[in-house]
Every structure is written in C-alpha cells, then in structure tokens.
Amino acid sequence: MATLLDQINAVTALNVRSIPQRGWMSAASVIAVALTITVLLFFLALANGLRATVEGSGSEDVAIVIREGSNAELNSVVTRDQLAILATGPNVAQRNEAPLISGELLVIVDGVKRSTGTNANMPFRGIGQEGLALRRGVTITRGRMFNPGTNEIVVGAGLLREFSGFEFGQTIRIRGSDWQVVGVFEAPGTVFESELWADIAVTQSLFNRPNVFQTMRVQLTSAAAMEAFTRWAASDARLEGLEILSERAYYARQASQSTQGFMAIAWILGIMMAIGALAGALNTMYSSVQARSAEIATLRIIGFSGWAAFFGTMVEALALSALGGVLGVAIAFLAFNGRTTSTLGSGFTQLVFKFDLSPGLVITAIVVAIIIGLFGGLFPGIRAARQKPQLELAAA
C-alpha cells in the first residue's frame, strides 16, 4: 500500500483543482474571510500604532512631575515653588551649572483639519529653555528653535500634515496675539510631532496664566536614578500631592485606555465577523462535499480511505480560508498600513500616529483565518469521510 500521505495528496489535488467548478461560492467564502481579516487588522493596527507611538515617545531617564490623580496634563498644577525645589533634587542632570528641567504649560487652541476643513483641538505647549533637550529624538528639520522671550513658535511635522495654516514662515493669530512659525520639528513616531511649541514665559503671559505650570520635566543622570529621585521627592512635605514617574510610564498609562479600547473593538468585531465567515465556509464546504459525493464514493470504492476524503475536504477549506487571510492582509497593507490617523487622546489633544501592521499582527490574522478554515473543514470533512463506498451512491 502507498502511504496515507500519497492518498491524501491525490485527493487533495482533485479537490483543489475542482474549486473553479464551485467558483462563485468559493470566491464568496474567500472574500468573507478576507473582510474579517481586514477589519480585525484595521483595529489591531490602530492599537499597535498608537502603542508604538506612545511608547516610543518616552524616555526612562526623564521624570515627569504631575499632580497626583490628574489623568491629563490639563488638570494638573505644579507651582513655581515646587518647580524650584524639584530642581535641587538628587541626580538631576546639569548643563552650564543649571539644572536640566522644563516647567511646562499646555493650552488647547483651534486649528483647521486638512482632511475635513473643520476645526479641531490642537495642543499648544509652552516649554522651558531646556524643553528641546529634554525630548529625545526631536530635531528641528526646518528653520530654527524659537528664541526665548519672543512670540515665536515651532510646529511639529505631524501637526503640519494634519492641520493647515501653520506652514513655515507664516504669522498666525491665536487668541489675539500674533505668532511667527520659525521652525518645524520632527519627532518620528512620538506624541510631540502633533504639538506646537513656544516659550513658557510668553505662553503664560499671552494665555493669561501667570506663573502656572502643569507639568515639569526633569532630566536625570540615568534611568537608574529615577528611584532615588522619586523617593527623595516623596519625603519632602512641600512636594506632597505630586506624582513622579518616568516619561515612558507616563505615556504608556495615557495610551493604555485607547489601545485597550481598539483591541476590544478589534476582537469583538473580529470574532463576530469570523463567525459569519465560518458559517460561509461551512456552507461552501458542505456543498463541496455534496457536489463531490459521487466522486468521493467512487474514490472510496476504488480503495481510497476515509481519511483521504476527510483531509481532501479539510485542505480545500484551509486553502480557501488561507487565501482569504492573505487577501485580507494584502488589503490591509494597501488600504491603511503606514497611513497616519489621529485621535483625541486623553486631555483632548490631537495625537497623530500611524497604522502599524507588525509581523506579529499579520501572523495573528493568518492564524485567525486558519482557525476559520479548520472549523469550516472539520464537519464537512467528517461527512465526506463517512460517505459509504457503495455503487448505488456512486450513481451520479
């Protein structure tokens, strides 16, 4: 006897080659799987892109100081006195004998979205002199940094892509004051790319928030210094009510709600659609077995085993769903991978990020497609295997 594998090969080849005879139905089930995979990937890539953006933004040796319990910068307050105390903490990095710190104020301004032409919120950040140095990976790609004490702003490249009216060299009017765009900065894959930056003192005065800071950035000498710095701050009564955490932890916390939301949508929608696609696959495979019943009976009479009939059906189902999976991934790549999108992050600021189809997500998607194929082929395969090898049944 030849091996079972040879039998399975022969029967599978027969099945797969006869798929075109059930063309429309097979195509429909391929498309159902493809759509499921595309939708699943859409939301997973969204979550992934958001997480990558946010985590990429954070350094481990930069401490963020924020008022305890404030989920967003906007409802945080750090006083000028607290700022001064924190500047004297242990392991605070120095430059030119001054601490590398930046007290910051975030205000929300309106901008016109390019895609819709409507107004949307944009974050406008006043930063200290060391604000740029305190952000890893940020480079001025056009023009220069604003000069302290002036109405100059620099604009993030991401924001520039999404909003109109902030082009390099423009003078823009915000809340009754004129600002000049003197530079464009890039901070690839980080939240900062979606912001406008100006001098903290000018921002405080022109937005009428004298001496108010919301957050503070402190450059520590190393990531390992974070713990000592935090412990020191906790022991000082004047700093009570402030929370200190690494920039990375801070951004991860901010994004977790959104990413979890996207993941939940991805899986709820994905599973619902997968059930639909499974129903389609079952239907297709049952009719395939039905259409091939005389063929299967003939093969069984000739001496092919029930296993060969089972696997032939199984492999046909898997081939169709894998094809659907690959198609779904291809659609995802063409339709949205790498595209930028934006979302209202916590604090109602516009966060620009990319759909990110990682290899892991592609594998997840293919696995989902294969699971649909496995279940879609299982029961019809059992029916095929159980078909009796009898002449009457073989009568076409």
Added chain:
Amino acid sequence: MTDLIRLTDVEKSYTRGKEKIAIFDKLTMRIEQGDFVAIMGPSGSGKTTLLNLLGGTDRPDKGSIEFDGKNIEKLSEGKLTAWRSANVGFIFQFYNLMPILTAAQNVELPLLLTRLSPKQRRENVATALKIVGLEDRAKHRPRELSGGQQQRVAIARAIVSDPKLLLADEPTGDLDRTTADEILSTLQTLNRELGKTIIMVTHDAEAAKFAKRTLHLDKGRFDERELAA
C-alpha cells in the same frame, strides 16, 4: 475449475424506519475463476446489493463470503478497503470519471494506492488504455469523449491494477446498441484473453448474451436450476 467466490448462507436486510426489509435470506452461491456471469432481475431484486457484498463495499448481516479461499466479511474497514483496491475492479453505469482529470490520470487513480514508481504507473496506464483501444485519447478529459469512450476509460481504470474480479453494474445502461455491443465485446475479450472473472448486472437480454451464463434474481432468490448448472 476452482471457485473464486463462495457465498455461504448470506443474509442481508435493511431497516427503513421500523420496517425490516430482507434482501437476501441464506443465499449460497459460488462463482468460478474465469467465469463471466450476467445477473438479470427486476428493479429492487437485490442486484446492486449483491455486487456491493461481492466487492466488499458492504457487509452481510450473517453468513460468509470467501474470495480466493479467504474470508472477507470480517475484515476491518481499512483491510477491506485495501483488499478492494487489490482484487476488484468496478465499472459503473455512469462511468464515474473525475471530470478534471485526463483519461490517463483517471486510469492512474487506483495505482496511486500502490507502491509503483511513476514510470511503472505510466507504463501500466498506457497498457490499460491500449487494451481498451484508447491509447490516442490519453490526454483527453471526460467531457471531450463520447459515452462509449468514457466507459472504455472506466474499464481501463478497473483493470489497471490487474484485479481478478470485475464488477459491472449496468455498464451499458446509458449507451446505444452499437456502442453497448463494443463495450460488451471488450469485456468478453478481458474475460477470454486475460482471464478476468466478470460479474455484470444488466437489464438488457442482448447484453447478457455476451456472458458465459446468466442468472436471474427475483426478490433476493436466484433460479435454483440456473445456480446448480
């Protein structure tokens, strides 16, 4: 002559709902090696059921079926399947070819169950197609062939692994007289020259004349005088 097949006290019944329909009750018969038997009988008399029992595609409720001195009725499902592929060739009324395979590929199917090399398989397929006179149609697909030609391909498929027994259920039921006679003489040649034992079910008295003998089946019983002969 030696017996190829011996049926002893074979019983077979089907249950339809609550009703039990007996098809065979203590059927005993023997078929010699090299025989060519035509089986005739009214619809529902049990002809196909008998072929299924003889070919190992169904099992008796009671009694024994010996083939070449070995009992087949108690073989496991897998062993019976393997036995079938080695010992029996089947010919159907509607040919039952795989539409997407060429004539040669259809004929090759039973050989995929053997350990023959691709080269040996090709040779055997060519021989089988030559025997049925279709060597020039090897690359044609079933829909490019006439009914008679398709049945010849099916006969080639049935003989390609050189089984001792050929079972044919109304092999000419779907063919016109001339074509039917051609097919029947092919079967006759296989019987006379290659020594194949053939059991053929037919409704057609003309077809039965090609066989060495004819048995009439009615309500699961053969004509005793014919059986004894």
